[in-house]
Amino acid sequence: MQLTHKPAKPRQARSEQAEQRILAAAEQVFATAGFGGATMSALAAAAGLPSANLHYHFGTKEGLYKAVLQNIMRLWLEAAEGITASAAPAQALSAYIKAKLAYSRTRPYASKVFANEVLHGAVHLQSYLGEELRLVVARKTQVLQGWMEKGQMEQVDARHLFFLLWAMTQTYADFDTQIRTVLGREALLEEDFAIAEDLILRFTLRGCGLEFPLKEHRA
Amino acid sequence: MQLTHKPAKPRQARSEQAEQRILAAAEQVFATAGFGGATMSALAAAAGLPSANLHYHFGTKEGLYKAVLQNIMRLWLEAAEGITASAAPAQALSAYIKAKLAYSRTRPYASKVFANEVLHGAVHLQSYLGEELRLVVARKTQVLQGWMEKGQMEQVDARHLFFLLWAMTQTYADFDTQIRTVLGREALLEEDFAIAEDLILRFTLRGCGLEFPLKEHRA
DNA sequence: ACCAAAGCTGATTAAACAGTCAAGTTGTTT
DNA sequence: AAACAACTTGACTGTTTAATCAGCTTTGGT
Numbered sequence: 001m002q003l004t005h006k007p008a009k010p011r012q013a014r015s016e017q018a019e020q021r022i023l024a025a026a027e028q029v030f031a032t033a034g035f036g037g038a039t040m041s042a043l044a045a046a047a048g049l050p051s052a053n054l055h056y057h058f059g060t061k062e063g064l065y066k067a068v069l070q071n072i073m074r075l076w077l078e079a080a081e082g083i084t085a086s087a088a089p090a091q092a093l094s095a096y097i098k099a100k101l102a103y104s105r106t107r108p109y110a111s112k113v114f115a116n117e118v119l120h121g122a123v124h125l126q127s128y129l130g131e132e133l134r135l136v137v138a139r140k141t142q143v144l145q146g147w148m149e150k151g152q153m154e155q156v157d158a159r160h161l162f163f164l165l166w167a168m169t170q171t172y173a174d175f176d177t178q179i180r181t182v183l184g185r186e187a188l189l190e191e192d193f194a195i196a197e198d199l200i201l202r203f204t205l206r207g208c209g210l211e212f213p214l215k216e217h218r219a
Numbered sequence: 220m221q222l223t224h225k226p227a228k229p230r231q232a233r234s235e236q237a238e239q240r241i242l243a244a245a246e247q248v249f250a251t252a253g254f255g256g257a258t259m260s261a262l263a264a265a266a267g268l269p270s271a272n273l274h275y276h277f278g279t280k281e282g283l284y285k286a287v288l289q290n291i292m293r294l295w296l297e298a299a300e301g302i303t304a305s306a307a308p309a310q311a312l313s314a315y316i317k318a319k320l321a322y323s324r325t326r327p328y329a330s331k332v333f334a335n336e337v338l339h340g341a342v343h344l345q346s347y348l349g350e351e352l353r354l355v356v357a358r359k360t361q362v363l364q365g366w367m368e369k370g371q372m373e374q375v376d377a378r379h380l381f382f383l384l385w386a387m388t389q390t391y392a393d394f395d396t397q398i399r400t401v402l403g404r405e406a407l408l409e410e411d412f413a414i415a416e417d418l419i420l421r422f423t424l425r426g427c428g429l430e431f432p433l434k435e436h437r438a
Numbered sequence: 439a440c441c442a443a444a445g446c447t448g449a450t451t452a453a454a455c456a457g458t459c460a461a462g463t464t465g466t467t468t
Numbered sequence: 469a470a471a472c473a474a475c476t477t478g479a480c481t482g483t484t485t486a487a488t489c490a491g492c493t494t495t496g497g498t
Contacts, residue, residue, distance in 0.1 A: 037255025126317045127399040137401050157414050164387050171386035177341045181348040182356050199379050203426035
């Protein structure tokens with residue numbers, strides 16, 4: 001927990017490479033084993049390095065875990081950038097759903113690490129959830145309320161709308177084992193994600209009193 | 220993993236009580252710490268017993284974990300019982316959503332243990348997912364397809380419909396930390412679940428081309 | 439009242455674990 | 469090419485952990 005850490009100010013970072021490699025491997029191991037279930041030797045084996053090496057770069061197991069989480073957090077807020085007052089609700093919400101679902105397809109381990117952390121009380125993410133995420137949700141909620149006041153979409157609770165969008169899109173990463181088993185697949189295919197996207201869009205847009213299917217403008 | 224277990228056939232089970240107590244405590248500990256993060260002494264402390272006692276009743280940590288999971292599985296399939304060919308789609312789906320959401324409210328730890336297990340590859344649940352759950356989904360999927368053929372609801376992919384219903388209802392248990400933080404609450408209130416229920420029903424029913432809000436018949 | 443069987447527990451053990459360290463190698467600056 | 473910092477590593481250490489076990493108490497059948 002406490003630091004016997006990397007020499008406080010490394011004059012120059014020569015081996016960014018090793019750290020990236022460790023982080024990528026750790027994302028997978030933490031995703032499949034959880035924090036408690038991941039051992040330093042498993043993490044080291046996945047990175048192809050001796051475990052002393054991981055301690056050199058990240059100090060402690062918890063330090064490595066936090067670095068992995070921080071890496072993931074960067075991705076999470078980007079997706080919502082298209083939700084602005086001047087955008088059209090149907091297009092903006094569609095883009096958000098597509099972006100979030102794309103993360104589930106391309107970064108399933110990142111999603112799982114995040115899910116695992118929140119599931120167990122988010123002790124390492126309290127500040128992120130309480131500050132950054134809370135702020136983004138507050139801002140985006142105001143955008144949606146603006147749309148509602150202008151009659152561009154129906155009245156719905158905007159915060160709960162986000163909870164449901166997160167749930168529906170992330171479930172395809174977090175619970176892929178269950179989904180794959182029910183579908184009888186080794187791995188989820190593009191067509192599965194296409195069906196999912198269509199259904200989530202249908203639910204969301206119609207739920208908000210918007211048109212579905214979306215008609216392309218400027219085809 | 221291997222058994223040095225409870226005397227194969229206990230003539231009489233005298234202390235059902237202790238096992239229930241251990242299981243209830245273990246559900247909480249496994250939910251908040253995960254399998255790897257839970258220690259036998261933490262489990263024992265939560266149950267208010269020495270750890271040798273837990274080993275007496277459940278053999279190994281994994282044995283206890285499996286018993287907790289098995290306990291949870293019983294709950295999971297019951298909720299879908301109302302989905303039958305003769306039922307009205309809107310009523311049956313509403314009842315299912317309400318039942319699943321009620322579990323998120325009343326048994327959040329059970330939901331979390333299940334979520335955690337699936338998240339990490341469901342190694343202890345493969346047979347359940349592949350057999351029982353797969354079968355139930357196959358049957359309920361047929362019921363929905365029957366409704367669609369009769370024009371009682373729109374064409375949607377029934378299996379993905381279930382994935383989204385599970386995601387939306389269980390998120391209020393599994394990710395309650397995130398939801399509570401965004402809402403600025405110490406604990407989720409009845410009114411939060413009421414809003415959630417309303418929004419999930421709205422999404423689902425409209426997404427399936429059904430009437431929302433539902434009109435009570437035989438009021 | 440007696441006696442098995444079932445239930446309980448403190449003390450112990452062997453293995454797994456996170457973290458340390460000293461001795462090495464590599465790369466960069468002057 | 470010398471000097472130094474960044475990096476790498478195998479061997480090691482103290483602690484935590486799951487699991488065991490021998491001996492004790494409680495319970496129910498007769």
